[in-house]
Amino acid sequence: MTAPRTLYDKIWDDHVVHQAEDGTCLLYIDRHLVHEVTSPQAFEGLRMTGRKVRAPEKTIAVPDHNVPTTQGRENPEQMPEESRIQVAALDKNARDFGINYYPVTDIRQGIVHIVGPEQGWTLPGMTVVCGDSHTATHGAFGALAHGIGTSEVEHVLATQTLIQKKSKNMKVEITGSLRPGVTAKDITLSVIGATGTAGGTGYVIEYCGQAIRELSMEGRMTVCNMAIEGGARAGLIAPDEKTFAYVMGRPHAPKGAKWEAALAYWKTLYTDEGAHFDKVVTIKGEDIAPVVTWGTSPEDVLPITGAVPSPESFTGGKVDAARRSIDYMGLTAGQKLTDIKIDTVFIGSCTNGRIEDLRAAAAILKGKKIKDGMRAMVVPGSGLVRAQAEEEGLAQIFIDAGFEWRLAGCSMCLAMNPDQLSPGERCAATSNRNFEGRQGRGGRTHLMSPAMAAAAAITGHLTDVRELMGVEA
Amino acid sequence: MDKFTTLTGIAAPMPLVNIDTDMIIPKQFLKTIQRSGLGKNLFDEMRYTQDGKEIPDFVLNQPAYRQSQIIVAGDNFGCGSSREHAPWALLDFGIRCVISTSFADIFYNNCFKNGILPVVLPPEAVAHLMDDARKGANARITVDLEAQTVTASDGKVFAFEVDAFKKHCLLNGLDDIGLTLEKAAAIDAFEAKNASLHPWA
Numbered sequence: 001m002t003a004p005r006t007l008y009d010k011i012w013d014d015h016v017v018h019q020a021e022d023g024t025c026l027l028y029i030d031r032h033l034v035h036e037v038t039s040p041q042a043f044e045g046l047r048m049t050g051r052k053v054r055a056p057e058k059t060i061a062v063p064d065h066n067v068p069t070t071q072g073r074e075n076p077e078q079m080p081e082e083s084r085i086q087v088a089a090l091d092k093n094a095r096d097f098g099i100n101y102y103p104v105t106d107i108r109q110g111i112v113h114i115v116g117p118e119q120g121w122t123l124p125g126m127t128v129v130c131g132d133s134h135t136a137t138h139g140a141f142g143a144l145a146h147g148i149g150t151s152e153v154e155h156v157l158a159t160q161t162l163i164q165k166k167s168k169n170m171k172v173e174i175t176g177s178l179r180p181g182v183t184a185k186d187i188t189l190s191v192i193g194a195t196g197t198a199g200g201t202g203y204v205i206e207y208c209g210q211a212i213r214e215l216s217m218e219g220r221m222t223v224c225n226m227a228i229e230g231g232a233r234a235g236l237i238a239p240d241e242k243t244f245a246y247v248m249g250r251p252h253a254p255k256g257a258k259w260e261a262a263l264a265y266w267k268t269l270y271t272d273e274g275a276h277f278d279k280v281v282t283i284k285g286e287d288i289a290p291v292v293t294w295g296t297s298p299e300d301v302l303p304i305t306g307a308v309p310s311p312e313s314f315t316g317g318k319v320d321a322a323r324r325s326i327d328y329m330g331l332t333a334g335q336k337l338t339d340i341k342i343d344t345v346f347i348g349s350c351t352n353g354r355i356e357d358l359r360a361a362a363a364i365l366k367g368k369k370i371k372d373g374m375r376a377m378v379v380p381g382s383g384l385v386r387a388q389a390e391e392e393g394l395a396q397i398f399i400d401a402g403f404e405w406r407l408a409g410c411s412m413c414l415a416m417n418p419d420q421l422s423p424g425e426r427c428a429a430t431s432n433r434n435f436e437g438r439q440g441r442g443g444r445t446h447l448m449s450p451a452m453a454a455a456a457a458i459t460g461h462l463t464d465v466r467e468l469m470g471v472e473a
Numbered sequence: 474m475d476k477f478t479t480l481t482g483i484a485a486p487m488p489l490v491n492i493d494t495d496m497i498i499p500k501q502f503l504k505t506i507q508r509s510g511l512g513k514n515l516f517d518e519m520r521y522t523q524d525g526k527e528i529p530d531f532v533l534n535q536p537a538y539r540q541s542q543i544i545v546a547g548d549n550f551g552c553g554s555s556r557e558h559a560p561w562a563l564l565d566f567g568i569r570c571v572i573s574t575s576f577a578d579i580f581y582n583n584c585f586k587n588g589i590l591p592v593v594l595p596p597e598a599v600a601h602l603m604d605d606a607r608k609g610a611n612a613r614i615t616v617d618l619e620a621q622t623v624t625a626s627d628g629k630v631f632a633f634e635v636d637a638f639k640k641h642c643l644l645n646g647l648d649d650i651g652l653t654l655e656k657a658a659a660i661d662a663f664e665a666k667n668a669s670l671h672p673w674a
Contacts, residue, residue: 131557133554152582231552259673
């Protein structure tokens with residue numbers, strides 16, 4: 001009889017091609033997602049060594065990081081020269097190496113981590129990699145998914161494998177149910193707040209518990225997306241009926257007899273009773289409040305009812321880091337979070353750019369206007385999300401409220417395209433990183449859920465969305 | 474990839490915790506399609522003013538540290554984005570070794586692919602080396618990968634752990650794609666088996 005295994009153990013075991021005596025493994029990769037920023041040097045490496053892409057049918061490319069999100073972008077003249085060269089390189093590499101490709105002119109184009117699940121490329125039990133740390137998103141399907149560097153992109157292109165050592169197992173359990181006004185984003189930020197940005201280093205996290213089971217697939221993607229912000233390369237959620245229902249019928253999901261066979265296998269993908277976890281974190285769902293970040297690390301998380309902390313309340317190296325953060329963010333220790341005024345609102349990203357995120361924000365904004373002088377934009381995660389939001393009337397709600405309604409891409413999450421903050425500009429963002437300069441040099445980012453970002457757009461300051469929803473804090 | 478065997482060089486102290494890859498190389502420099510030339514923009518927003526002037530206080534702008542080959546850093550160095558532009562920028566500047574109490578996983582891996590040795594040491598050891606690094610250009614730290622030791626300028630020796638395979642590749646400057654392709658038969662066999670077990674994959 002085999003020892004009880006975690007979900008991570010099972011997926012790992014099913015992908016080991018070769019194991020060396022010291023435990024170094026060659027792991028097979030089922031899906032390789034590629035975007036324009038971290039791949040050009042990898043394709044160049046293949047050309048220089050005369051190597052081919054081993055499995056082009058398992059390789060999917062889409063430009064997202066760099067592309068403008070304004071109308072008329074199919075005209076390359078709209079792009080700054082360096083971006084244009086990078087997108088043109090992806091066009092050429094996709095064509096030359098025969099990989100699946102969604103160019104900007106294709107309605108299915110979008111953020112790589114939104115396109116993968118949407119098109120059914122991401123399936124339970126798979127290994128999924130991409131030269132992007134937010135590949136952890138795909139873990140919501142019970143797929144082992146993580147970011148890799150460009151050298152590893154080249155390695156996967158050439159061999160369809162990765163050289164890996166197994167990580168340790170960490171369980172994050174969210175018990176009970178969430179309170180009204182609390183979302184998947186609040187779960188994932190609260191976990192990072194509790195464990196720190198290095199709390200998951202060396203681990204693969206499995207998220208479980210009633211509050212996780214009660215999340216939709218899109219909510220689960222939001223949770224897993226930010227596993228990397230807690231230091232874990234990958235976050236996983238065991239697949240269930242919601243997962244299977246989401247996957248069924250998608251363009252690249254299995255059909256007919258293959259579907260039945262796949263389903264039978266997917267139903268074995270759960271952590272066995274008694275399996276060992278090296279680290280366990282438990283948080284009560286009802287204890288989670290709508291949260292925001294106050295500093296320049298995703299671990300700088302507090303309930304919206306809180307106040308900017310004093311640097312002296314920390315220990316070790318965090319004292320200086322907190323002092324630096326508070327200074328960079330232009331805040332004062334003790335200041336109420338709800339007194340922080342906002343200049344800009346950004347709704348989008350691989351964390352919160354899916355249809356349910358747009359619905360949640362639109363529900364708050366319906367019939368309302370954004371604060372005078374506010375800059376606000378919605379950047380849907382894919383062309384299909386955008387089309388659906390237009391069909392559901394969400395786009396009109398955003399436009400009527402005063403938001404810009406953009407085309408799909410990463411946009412102001414990392415500000416590689418023209419969507420950037422100016423020095424000192426303060427943004428309520430639904431993205432994943434509040435690092436110094438992340439959204440533009442000197443820009444100040446507060447991370448939060450789409451509903452909270454919408455609330456801030458209306459009031460002009462960080463706001464407890466529960467007040468606008470008429471629910472108790 | 475250049476081999477890494479031993480290195481004796483100036484170490485720059487960067488005690489800040491959670492130095493992320495956005496700080497190491499901001500996104501506006503990721504538009505290159507090459508690996509080289511990023512050194513001048515290493516730590517760009519900490520190193521230069523908005524109009525491109527050097528900020529004198531920043532450690533790598535100080536005369537003693539302009540030739541640094543080692544960084545002694547605060548906890549969780551390299552967190553955030555997977556961009557390999559971070560180690561490319563470090564390498565292009567001349568940094569061959571980073572010493573810290575911990576590194577983010579993806580950055581840690583990326584270093585080994587580029588001839589950079591990330592060394593993890595306990596807090597007391599990093600504190601000792603940080604003090605050493607603060608002495609300026611006269612404090613030369615020696616890193617010996619074969620022996621797995623770091624020697625401070627006062628002769629104090631700290632032993633570190635490193636994965637045997639990663640060490641082997643770095644000592645010999647090996648291209649791991651070449652090594653993996655030697656196992657092509659195993660990959661073929663896996664694909665054949667997988668096609669019958671998991672035909673949808």
